[in-house]
Amino acid sequence: xxxxxxxxxxxxxxxxxxxxxxxxxAIFWIFIFxxxxxVGLGIAFRNRPADVLPVGGTTAQLTQxxxxxxxxxAKTLDEAEGTHELATGQILxxxxxxxxxxxxxxxxxxxxxRTARLLADRAVQTAxxxxxxxxxxxxxxxxxxxxxxxxxxxxxxxxxxxxxAMWGLGFAIVDERKKKLLKRLVASPMPKSEYLxxxxxxxxxxxxxxxxxxxxxxxxxxxxxxxxxxxxxSLLCLMTSMAFSALGLLTxxxxxxxxxxxxxxxxxxxxxxxxxxxxxSASRFPAVIQPVVRALPLxxxxxxxxxxxxQGTGIQSMMPQMLILVAWFVVPFAVSLRIFRxx
Amino acid sequence: xxxxxxxxxxQRSSGATGAALLIRGLRKAFxxxxxxDGLDLEVARGECFGLLGPNGAGKTTTIEICEGLTxxxxxxxxxxxxxxxxxxxxxxxxxxxxxxETQFPDKLTVEETLKMFRSFFNRGISVEESIRTAELEEKxxxxxxxxxxxxxxxxxxxxxxxxDPELLFLDEPTTGLDPQARRHLWDLxxxxxxxxxxxxxxxxxxxxxxRLCDRVAIMDHGRVIALGTPQELIGxxxxxxxxxxAVTDSHVPEGEGPFGELRAGSGAPKIHVDVAALxxxxxxxxxxxxxxxxxxxxxxLHLAVPRIFAVLKEQGLHLSEFRxxxxxxxxxxxxxxxxxxxxx
Numbered sequence: 289x290x291x292x293x294x295x296x297x298x299x300x301x302x303x304x305x306x307x308x309x310x311x312x313x314a315i316f317w318i319f320i321f322x323x324x325x326x327v328g329l330g331i332a333f334r335n336r337p338a339d340v341l342p343v344g345g346t347t348a349q350l351t352q353x354x355x356x357x358x359x360x361x362a363k364t365l366d367e368a369e370g371t372h373e374l375a376t377g378q379i380l381x382x383x384x385x386x387x388x389x390x391x392x393x394x395x396x397x398x399x400x401x402r403t404a405r406l407l408a409d410r411a412v413q414t415a416x417x418x419x420x421x422x423x424x425x426x427x428x429x430x431x432x433x434x435x436x437x438x439x440x441x442x443x444x445x446x447x448x449x450x451x452x453a454m455w456g457l458g459f460a461i462v463d464e465r466k467k468k469l470l471k472r473l474v475a476s477p478m479p480k481s482e483y484l485x486x487x488x489x490x491x492x493x494x495x496x497x498x499x500x501x502x503x504x505x506x507x508x509x510x511x512x513x514x515x516x517x518x519x520x521x522s523l524l525c526l527m528t529s530m531a532f533s534a535l536g537l538l539t540x541x542x543x544x545x546x547x548x549x550x551x552x553x554x555x556x557x558x559x560x561x562x563x564x565x566x567x568x569s570a571s572r573f574p575a576v577i578q579p580v581v582r583a584l585p586l587x588x589x590x591x592x593x594x595x596x597x598x599q600g601t602g603i604q605s606m607m608p609q610m611l612i613l614v615a616w617f618v619v620p621f622a623v624s625l626r627i628f629r630x631x
Numbered sequence: 632x633x634x635x636x637x638x639x640x641x642q643r644s645s646g647a648t649g650a651a652l653l654i655r656g657l658r659k660a661f662x663x664x665x666x667x668d669g670l671d672l673e674v675a676r677g678e679c680f681g682l683l684g685p686n687g688a689g690k691t692t693t694i695e696i697c698e699g700l701t702x703x704x705x706x707x708x709x710x711x712x713x714x715x716x717x718x719x720x721x722x723x724x725x726x727x728x729x730x731x732e733t734q735f736p737d738k739l740t741v742e743e744t745l746k747m748f749r750s751f752f753n754r755g756i757s758v759e760e761s762i763r764t765a766e767l768e769e770k771x772x773x774x775x776x777x778x779x780x781x782x783x784x785x786x787x788x789x790x791x792x793x794x795d796p797e798l799l800f801l802d803e804p805t806t807g808l809d810p811q812a813r814r815h816l817w818d819l820x821x822x823x824x825x826x827x828x829x830x831x832x833x834x835x836x837x838x839x840x841x842r843l844c845d846r847v848a849i850m851d852h853g854r855v856i857a858l859g860t861p862q863e864l865i866g867x868x869x870x871x872x873x874x875x876x877a878v879t880d881s882h883v884p885e886g887e888g889p890f891g892e893l894r895a896g897s898g899a900p901k902i903h904v905d906v907a908a909l910x911x912x913x914x915x916x917x918x919x920x921x922x923x924x925x926x927x928x929x930x931x932l933h934l935a936v937p938r939i940f941a942v943l944k945e946q947g948l949h950l951s952e953f954r955x956x957x958x959x960x961x962x963x964x965x966x967x968x969x970x971x972x973x974x975x
Contacts, residue, residue, distance in 0.1 A: 472730050
């Protein structure tokens with residue numbers, strides 16, 4: 289063994305990497321799962337071009353007038369047929385030729401039907417020879433940054449950092465306690481701080497790979513914007529990961545079985561899945577619970593990362609979130625060092 | 632006996648080298664269970680010392696206190712003339728430990744596991760040497776998950792040896808192993824003994840203690856109930872051989888007769904045997920009966936056996952079983968705890 293191999297810190301850290309790499313499930317959850325989630329959300333919530341709305345007319349002349357609008361497809365139906373198709377949702381609107389003009393039959397509580405009403409009337413009036421009083425043209429924008437996927441990516445990043453840090457530390461430590469390996473290790477001259485240190489260092493390296501992989505994918509596949517400083521974003525990721533590592537350590541500091549620690553970690557993480565604004569804005573929750581929601585580490589992390597990526601906000605204006613993350617690192621870490629059980 | 636050894640130990644521990652282990656007045660209770668109840672022990676350097684006793688006798692608690700993993704309620708422990716309060720850091724470097732039930736990470740190889748443990752020690756033997764000593768050369772690159780029970784146990788021994796320890800603690804090193812793996816491990820312990828290492832081991836196998844240990848302390852209910860070399864302990868029951876026999880009344884065929892319903896599980900009927908006549912035989916030291924099986928401890932077996940036959944014949948008894956074996960620590964333990972249990 290060379291000098292490096294004789295270093296206990298090197299050995300402990302390299303063992304952490306080996307054990308991680310040799311666990312295919314862990315690789316799936318940390319690298320593949322967030323990407324699958326992002327792809328799923330990206331597809332489900334993509335902004336589609338406006339749909340062509342199906343309508344009906346009671347005379348061939350009406351149908352022709354309606355079909356002239358790009359936003360509508362029209363077919364000729366008599367009133368009874370048309371009413372039936374309206375009721376079964378096959379068309380959104382039926383234009384009926386009356387002696388004194390045209391009547392539109394539609395459901396005014398359906399937004400698509402309301403749109404169809406506007407388009408149909410415009411088409412009918414235009415066919416009858418109406419001239420626009422003001423000349424109007426369109427300039428279309430499809431701005432990256434305002435889409436749902438842009439909102440979701442920082443949320444998923446926070447979620448991923450939480451999961452990988454908590455599972456990475458908590459589960460591994462409790463597993464080694466259950467196998468009495470922790471007891472065997474403290475029976476040797478191993479420096480205890482190096483054991484915990486090896487977890488933090490391996491987490492750090494894993495973090496770099498994991499974040500680069502996920503954000504790289506989000507950039508290439510969805511063109512998600514990065515408007516803030518990348519260094520500051522990296523710092524936010526680091527602080528998030530350290531806060532959740534400390535929480536993972538805390539949940540693992542006493543638990544004797546992996547079942548117990550899994551339950552405990554779900555108890556910690558599940559409320560944040562819902563409350564912390566991963567998939568929708570945390571501001572939707574009532575004002576009474578907002579102080580609690582804001583104080584959660586995942587809320588702070590996601591707010592700060594959204595600020596950085598979507599608005600380009602600098603960290604100097606995100607001090608409250610940074611302080612929350614620091615507090616969530618310091619307090620759980622200090623407590624777990626006090627209560628940690630090696631056996 | 633323990634007290635006598637203690638006096639001796641006090642004188643020796645003041646010497647330059649000192650005892651490898653010196654325990655005085657050790658007590659430890661968990662909740663309301665007293666695991667160790669006033670223990671005094673001394674182990675000399677170079678000795679292979681065994682703590683022998685049934686499960687729950689307090690062996691593991693005792694050895695874990697000696698290893699600095701559990702703190703005692705009262706009493707003092709000196710290991711290599713150091714104590715755990717002030718010398719823990721040095722002690723960890725100088726002792727080797729094998730614990731019960733350690734599971735090393737499944738997905739590390741033998742070599743990787745040993746490299747990790749080697750890195751914790753300032754000095755020690757090379758990883759190659761520890762692999763060679765534990766005879767794991769063929770498994771060097773195998774992951775722990777693929778090792779047999781015996782190989783896992785030898786790996787545990789190797790992790791205890793990489794630091795080239797002066798004192799080695801082995802807690803039930805062969806529990807759960809098949810007979811072949813046990814013998815393999817015994818050979819390994821033998822080699823370590825030959826190399827002059829001090830070894831303290833716990834076991835509930837009497838044959839293991841007899842085979843490996845220079846001296847043995849028999850523990851029961853947290854106390855040492857006997858201490859000495861295996862030969863001394865076996866000698867203390869008063870005979871070198873054990874005669875075991877079961878009898879039937881020669882006039883009554885098996886399975887019938889007035890005592891038929893009282894037959895014991897072993898197939899031996901409960902028939903009155905004149906114990907006084909047996910005890911009167913020269914060389915018979917003691918008698919006990921367990922589930923219809925009579926046990927005599929006997930010296931000068933060749934002279935005693937014909938006389939035992941004669942006495943039983945005179946009483947009109949027919950032998951249904953008869954065997955002899957050399958007395959073992961098992962017999963010592965049965966004698967000692969058997970009496971204790973009856974006294975309680």
